[in-house]
Amino acid sequence: xxxxxxxxxSLVVHEGDTVTLNCSYEVTNFRSLLWYKQxxxxxxxxxxxxxxGIEKKSGRLSSILDKKELFSIxxxxxxxxGDSAIYLCAGSGSARQLTFGSGTQLTxxx
Amino acid sequence: xxxxxxxxxxxxxxxxxxxxxxxxxxxxxxxxxFWYRQFPKQSLMLMATSNEGSKATYEQGVEKDKFLINxxxxxxxxxxxxxAHPEDSSFYICSARTEGSAGYTFGSGTRLTxx
Numbered sequence: 473x474x475x476x477x478x479x480x481x482s483l484v485v486h487e488g489d490t491v492t493l494n495c496s497y498e499v500t501n502f503r504s505l506l507w508y509k510q511x512x513x514x515x516x517x518x519x520x521x522x523x524x525g526i527e528k529k530s531g532r533l534s535s536i537l538d539k540k541e542l543f544s545i546x547x548x549x550x551x552x553x554g555d556s557a558i559y560l561c562a563g564s565g566s567a568r569q570l571t572f573g574s575g576t577q578l579t580x581x582x
Numbered sequence: 583x584x585x586x587x588x589x590x591x592x593x594x595x596x597x598x599x600x601x602x603x604x605x606x607x608x609x610x611x612x613x614x615x616f617w618y619r620q621f622p623k624q625s626l627m628l629m630a631t632s633n634e635g636s637k638a639t640y641e642q643g644v645e646k647d648k649f650l651i652n653x654x655x656x657x658x659x660x661x662x663x664x665x666a667h668p669e670d671s672s673f674y675i676c677s678a679r680t681e682g683s684a685g686y687t688f689g690s691g692t693r694l695t696x697x
Contacts (some may be wrong), residue, residue, distance in 0.1 A: 504685060513591075514675055514688040515626070527693045560625060568679055569616050570686060 474499045476563050478573035485551055486581050493546040493576045495561035505537050505544045506570065509561040515560055518546070551580045584680040588689025595666055595696055603661045605676035606627045607681045612678035615659035616686075617651060620673040632659050684688040 475498045499503060502507055504522045508515035519528045524539035532551075537544045548555055556579050562570040585685040595601050605615060618626040630651050632638040638651035644661050648670075650662040663670055675691040 481586055493594070506685060514691045517684040517686075520685045562626075564685070567631075568614065569628050570626075570677070572618075574625045577623075 474563060474565055475485045476561055476571050476573035478559075478576050479506065480576060481574060482577040482579070484581065487552055489580075490547065490549045490570050491551060491578065493548075493559050493561075493578070495544045495546070496571055497542050497544070497563040497571075498572075499558040499563035499565040499571060501540075501566035502539070502563060503566070503568075503574075504564045506562045507535055507544070507546050508562065510560055511574070512557045516578050535580050548578075551578075553582055556580045566571075583682065583684070584608075584678070584687045586612070586676060586678055586687045586689040588676055588692060590635035590692055591592070591690055592693040593695070597667055598665055598694055599665045601666055601694060603660075603663075603674055603694075605659050605678075605679055605689045607657045607687075608676075610680060613656060614679055615653060616618065616677045617659075617661050618675045618677065620675065620691075627674065629661075630678075632654075650692065666694070668696045670694065671696045679689055 477496050479494045506520045507518040519535045521537035527536045532549045535546045558575040560575045561573040587606045617629045622628045629644045630638045630640045632651045634653045634656050634679045640646045653659040659670035675684050676689040
């Protein structure tokens with residue numbers, strides 16, 4: 473059975489701090505690792521990672537995948553209150569459905 | 583980009599009634615639609631995978647007679663919660679695989695409250 477584990481489960485920081493969110497996975501016939509931001513409704517896509525060691529970057533957010541260690545991290549620099557959300561990590565395997573981790577609840581205080 | 587339209591966005595129903603949730607792919611054909619459920623402060627849990635023109639595949643522990651999935655066309659998949667009970671109250675969301683960098687497109691979700 474596929475498994476995705478995220479840590480920490482929750483995190484409280486102040487504006488301007490840098491945070492690192494962790495995701496480890498065990499996915500049969502692994503194809504990709506995806507990161508999402510979820511506020512009140514549907515998850516919003518952030519990154520899809522398929523290749524090991526290549527950093528993907530979008531503004532203050534960046535992510536990297538380590539396929540040898542079955543691990544990914546999501547970094548957010550200079551956090552803002554608008555970054556407060558649940559960050560979800562999901563693995564995709566041969567069956568193509570996504571297996572989600574439990575999420576990290578990030579709270580950024582002003 | 584690819585859009586999946588899901589409705590209703592929220593619904594309140596009485597215990598024992600049935601509720602249908604629709605997901606339509608607006609500008610692409612969704613051969614496969616995934617249905618997820620999310621309880622408060624928990625992650626998305628896959629309920630079932632529906633394939634156009636064939637029976638859905640349900641995850642372990644999901645009652646197929648209670649959660650009826652129909653995927654009769656390449657642009658429409660429906661989830662019907664039959665004889666709903668308060669414990670079925672949850673956030674239901676569909677997702678389809680798409681080409682492009684995002685890989686998957688989600689509907690906007692349906693918040694179901696059974697009273």
